[in-house]
Amino acid sequence: MTDPRPVHTHIWNGAPLPAWLDGHHHDDHGRPVIHTPDGEARPEDGWWLIGWSNGAATAASPWTGRHVYGPDGIAARLERAEAAIARVTELHPAADDWSWATFGCDHGGAHRQLCARCRTCHPCPTIRALHEEPTP
Structure with a gap:
């Protein structure tokens, strides 16, 4: 996958945020405000927080999180496809x-x-x- 690529995910559920989000958020009355390249994101319960290889952080709705960043999401399928292309290339x-x-x-x-x-x-x-x- 071309950089930047997702390297961390966390589903917001009210628990403390993971360390990789340090410096990428502030608190607003007990709710995180994520500092993204597109501005502030205010995730609701169940929203996905994504850390990127370039150091950025973003947020995604539950549906987008599952279908893009989940284990069977587009990002994971793309990574598996790129790995398969590399394996076949090595065979030839x-x-x-x-x-x-x-x-x-x-x-x-x-x-x-x-x-x-x-x-x-x-x-x-x-x-x-x-x-x-x-x-x-």
């Missing part, structure tokens, strides 16, 4: 086989190596699809 490295130069490339010499897994021009169709590169 350029081969350290310089005999490829003898056989050449069918794409006007656009490729210098072959894919170690597919034995086709590298980057292979799998890598190009994952990284949204045009097919030669």
